[in-house]
Amino acid sequence: MKIEIVAIGSIPDLLLQRLPAMLIETFKPLADECGVTTRKSIPSTAFDAQRRQYRAESVLRHLLFGADRDNVILGIVGVDLYVPKLNFVFGLSQLLGRGALVSIHRLNPSFYGQAPDFELLWNRTRKEAIHELGHVFGLNHCDDPKCVMNFSNSILEVDRKSSHFCSRCRAKLLHRF
Ligand SMILES: [Zn+2]
Numbered sequence: 001m002k003i004e005i006v007a008i009g010s011i012p013d014l015l016l017q018r019l020p021a022m023l024i025e026t027f028k029p030l031a032d033e034c035g036v037t038t039r040k041s042i043p044s045t046a047f048d049a050q051r052r053q054y055r056a057e058s059v060l061r062h063l064l065f066g067a068d069r070d071n072v073i074l075g076i077v078g079v080d081l082y083v084p085k086l087n088f089v090f091g092l093s094q095l096l097g098r099g100a101l102v103s104i105h106r107l108n109p110s111f112y113g114q115a116p117d118f119e120l121l122w123n124r125t126r127k128e129a130i131h132e133l134g135h136v137f138g139l140n141h142c143d144d145p146k147c148v149m150n151f152s153n154s155i156l157e158v159d160r161k162s163s164h165f166c167s168r169c170r171a172k173l174l175h176r177f
């Protein structure tokens with residue numbers, strides 16, 4: 001099965017270069033192929049002018065529309081995302097579906113007024129990408145604070161968890177197939 005990364009907006013090249021090998025390594029043997037495509041823009045209908053944020057469901061729907069149905073789609077966007085009732089989300093996915101979405105907007109140290117730090121951005125992006133794809137592959141949130149499936153509501157929680165599945169989540173992931 002192939003994971004198709006769809007990058008929209010200005011996403012650092014090095015991030016997109018590193019993601020495929022990392023995702024194949026993480027999700028083997030479920031995924032054996034991963035490629036990157038780019039798109040120019042997000043539909044303006046997903047933008048909420050009052051909040052100045054993009055509605056995550058709309059962006060994800062846009063990504064899945066017309067995409068190869070055999071692939072799992074992972075969208076990487078630079079814009080800020082939200083879902084109703086939450087101030088923001090780092091990402092969104094369909095449990096046991098075929099689509100996941102990650103925003104690097106609030107993963108970037110510069111969002112918090114800190115100096116640019118690519119390795120920190122990479123580590124955070126990697127965790128959120130694995131987390132959202134974990135949902136696509138059937139995993140729910142995990143109570144283990146170190147597990148990558150732990151729910152993150154703040155950047156501190158993203159930084160606290162690891163980029164790995166705990167043994168329980170790993171077993172569940174592999175048991176599905
Ligand atoms: Zn989650």
Ligand SMILES: [Zn+2]
Pocket residue numbers: 142143144147148149150165166167168169170
């Ligand atoms: Zn876990």
